[in-house]
Amino acid sequence: MNRRELTYKNIQIAPSLLSADFANMVRDIKELENAGADLLHCDVMDGVFVPNITFGIKMIEDIRKITNLRLDAHLMIVEPEKYIERFAKAGADIITVHIEAVKNAKQAIKQIKDCGALGGIVLNPETEIHAIKEVLPYCDMVLVMSVHPGFGGQKFIESSLQKLKDIKAMIKALDKDIDLEIDGGINFDNVDQVIDAGANIIVAGNTVFSAKDKKNAINRLRGNKII
Ligand code: DX5
Ligand code: ZN
Numbered sequence: 001m002n003r004r005e006l007t008y009k010n011i012q013i014a015p016s017l018l019s020a021d022f023a024n025m026v027r028d029i030k031e032l033e034n035a036g037a038d039l040l041h042c043d044v045m046d047g048v049f050v051p052n053i054t055f056g057i058k059m060i061e062d063i064r065k066i067t068n069l070r071l072d073a074h075l076m077i078v079e080p081e082k083y084i085e086r087f088a089k090a091g092a093d094i095i096t097v098h099i100e101a102v103k104n105a106k107q108a109i110k111q112i113k114d115c116g117a118l119g120g121i122v123l124n125p126e127t128e129i130h131a132i133k134e135v136l137p138y139c140d141m142v143l144v145m146s147v148h149p150g151f152g153g154q155k156f157i158e159s160s161l162q163k164l165k166d167i168k169a170m171i172k173a174l175d176k177d178i179d180l181e182i183d184g185g186i187n188f189d190n191v192d193q194v195i196d197a198g199a200n201i202i203v204a205g206n207t208v209f210s211a212k213d214k215k216n217a218i219n220r221l222r223g224n225k226i227i
Contacts, residue, residue: 011195012038013218014072014181016205017063018054018152028209029067035214036222039072041183041203042092043152046077049101050150057083057090064091072201074122074183076149077101081108088115096120096143096181100127105135113140120181124149125157129166137174141201142167146194147184152205156185161197168198191221 015037020028032040042060047053060073073092077083080097087095095112099121102108112119120141121132125148132142144167146160164182171178181201182194191202202221211217 010200011222012201013208013221014039014041014201014203015208015214015218016041016043016152016183016203018043019205019209022055025063026066029063029069031214032208033067033069035208035218037069037208037218039070039094039201040067041072041074041205044073044075044077044087045150049078049098050076052150057086060087060092061090070094072096072181072203074143075101079103081111084108084111085115088112088117092117094118094120094141096122096141098122098124098149099131099135100124105132106138109135109138113138120179122183123163125160129163129170132167133170136170136178137176139178141179141181142171143181143183144199145184146182146186149184154185156187156190160184161193164194164197164199171198186221188220192223195223 015032043054045052045054070093072094073087074096080101095117097108109119118140120143121135121139122143124145144163146156147154179201180199182199183203186202186204187207208214208217
């Protein structure tokens with residue numbers, strides 16, 4: 001096994017349903033299952049925390065009924081604490097809340113875990129890493145936004161690479177098993193860099209959904225040979 005294969009061994013690909021056809025969710029999710037997706041990234045937006053509105057609890061609940069893939073709920077909403085329990089009950093396996101949106105990050109992560117889900121903290125591009133220092137030991141996952149949240153298909157913000165490296169170093173120093181997820185503008189050209197910088201869960205909306213062959217796209221993101 002060469003270095004590239006080794007590095008890519010534990011990489012998980014999380015296609016973002018934001019790029020799916022909402023009127024054909026069943027079809028699109030089945031296609032992602034067949035294509036080998038590891039997680040489904042569900043972008044929940046309220047039009048207040050971000051300048052866009054997508055879907056909420058009912059959508060997660062309905063998606064839960066049609067797939068066994070793990071659901072990764074990215075809450076881009078104000079006062080996420082109010083809804084954590086309902087998202088968990090709806091079937092989200094991972095719930096991530098923005099450090100910019102929570103009153104008390106440690107409390108919010110505890111709330112997620114008490115509901116039986118995995119808890120993650122998200123940072124916007126302009127948020128510095130010291131903001132998550134205190135909550136990090138309690139997190140199952142950190143999600144680094146590499147675009148300004150709100151829309152798919154944006155350009156990757158290069159400074160996210162250094163941010164990944166710095167957070168990876170913080171995780172290593174804690175010696176804990178904390179996943180590092182990257183979200184926004186990931187494509188075939190920059191995926192190697194984000195993985196080298198420490199990301200192990202890769203969100204991809206446009207790159208997966210604009211590909212004719214989604215299996216091939218997921219394999220390429222994962223670093224497997226093109227088939
Ligand atoms: C943006 C969302 C992302 C988005 C990623 O607010 O959080 O998950 O769907 O889409 P791409 O991969 O197209 O940048
Ligand atoms: Zn997202």
